[in-house]
Every structure is written in structure tokens, then in C-alpha cells.
Amino acid sequence: MKKIAKFILTCLLLAMAFWLGTIASDKTVLSQDLIRLHVVADSDSAEDQQIKLKVRDAIIEKLETVMEELPDVEAAKAYLQEHLPELEQIANDVLRSLNSGCQAVVSLAKEAFPTREYDTFTLPAGVYESLRVTIGSGEGQNWWCVVFPSLCVSATSDGMEDAAVGAGFSDRLTGTISGKQEYRVRFFILDCFGWVENWLHGI
Numbered sequence: 001m002k003k004i005a006k007f008i009l010t011c012l013l014l015a016m017a018f019w020l021g022t023i024a025s026d027k028t029v030l031s032q033d034l035i036r037l038h039v040v041a042d043s044d045s046a047e048d049q050q051i052k053l054k055v056r057d058a059i060i061e062k063l064e065t066v067m068e069e070l071p072d073v074e075a076a077k078a079y080l081q082e083h084l085p086e087l088e089q090i091a092n093d094v095l096r097s098l099n100s101g102c103q104a105v106v107s108l109a110k111e112a113f114p115t116r117e118y119d120t121f122t123l124p125a126g127v128y129e130s131l132r133v134t135i136g137s138g139e140g141q142n143w144w145c146v147v148f149p150s151l152c153v154s155a156t157s158d159g160m161e162d163a164a165v166g167a168g169f170s171d172r173l174t175g176t177i178s179g180k181q182e183y184r185v186r187f188f189i190l191d192c193f194g195w196v197e198n199w200l201h202g203i
Contacts, residue, residue, distance in 0.1 A: 023189050023190060026172070026176065026186070027126065027190055027193045030123070030124070030173070030177075031126055031127060032073065033073045034073070034123075034129065034148065035076055035080065035130070035131060035147050036111070036113060036129065036131070037059065037060070037133075037146065037147040038130045038131065038132045038142060039055060039056045039132075039142065040134045040138040040141075041136075041138075041139075041140025041142075042102045043136070043137070044139075045140075049141065051094075051095065051098055051100055051102075052140065052141075054094050055091045055094050055095065055133060058091065058094045059091065060147075062087065062090055063147055063150075067150045070148070076148040080108050081108055084106050084107065087106045088104060091104035091106060095135070101136075102135050102136030103135075104133055104135050105133075106132070106134075107131075108130070108131055110127050110129060110130065111127065111130040112197075112202060113194075115194070116144055120178065121151065121179065122178075124177075124191040124193070124194040125194030125197070126198065127194075149169075150163055151164070161174050161178060172186075
């Protein structure tokens, strides 16, 4: 009887280890294959928040079609790195057109993000590659989305899932971030991994 119990326990532990391994694999995919868009306003005033959204719209308009045509995240990173001056110019053109006295700075780097819910998907906390647009002092509220794959403008759940699958996400991972009931526990553990990652990033 003890041998049977030990065998069953061993099988359960192996199954748990495999399951956690697949979640860790999903976390790696999210950390390595996504590029977030992070736009930070100069302040929390109503005017500065509206300016932030205008800058956001111009950046998304520039990148939406381009990102959809790139084959993978490495190509997307290379494109963004090469075009940082152009993207910064676009942001500053918007600021000038709005008679803002601020300047924008655009960079590509790793950043820690909290859990974030969007209309059609949710991303767990964690450290992600980020295209960051900082307006002026950068002390205002943030606006986040995903520039690669192009999820910012995928207004429907079908559009979001198509973009995720097109970027190489598994059905399991796509279901996890789209909030399907059967993946709720997976998302919770992914989120816990992300908060630990954020803590380590801040050390």
C-alpha cells in the first residue's frame, strides 16, 4: 500500500512540475516576444492627458501596419531601434502642433509593469521590452498597450486572438491572456511569477 501511495504521489508531483514548467514557458514567451508601448504624460492635468493620447495615436498610426508585416519580435526590436529618432520626431511634431512646451523622448528598454487589463485581454505583471514615450517631466499618468504583436488596436476578441496566434503564441497562452475561464489558475500563477520578476528587477 505504501508503494502505491508513493507511486501516486510521485506521479502527481511530476504532473505538477510539468504543469508549472509550461507556465514558466508561457512567462518566457510573454517576456521575450512582446513589446509594450508605454506613453507617459507630463502631468495629470486634463490638458496633458489629452496631449498624451494625441501622441499615442500618432505613434500607433505610424507603427500599426509596419508591426503587422514584421515576421518576429527580433525584427520588430530592430525596426524600433533603428527608427527611434523618427518616432521621437513624430511625437515632438504632435507636441508642437498642440502648442505644448514639452519635448518627448522615445527609448527602447526593459521595464517592470503591473498587471494590466485591456478591453479584450489581460497581461500579467512582469518585465517586458518597452517602447517608452516620455513627454516632458514624465510625471503624469501612463498609457500602456502592446505594439508587437499589434494588440493595441485589436478592438474585438477575435482580432486580439488572431494577432496573438500570428505572433506565434500557443492556443494555451492566447486563451490565458484573453481570460478564458479554463485558464484562470494559469493566469494567476503567471501573474505571481511576474510580480516576483518585478521585485527582482527593482533590486
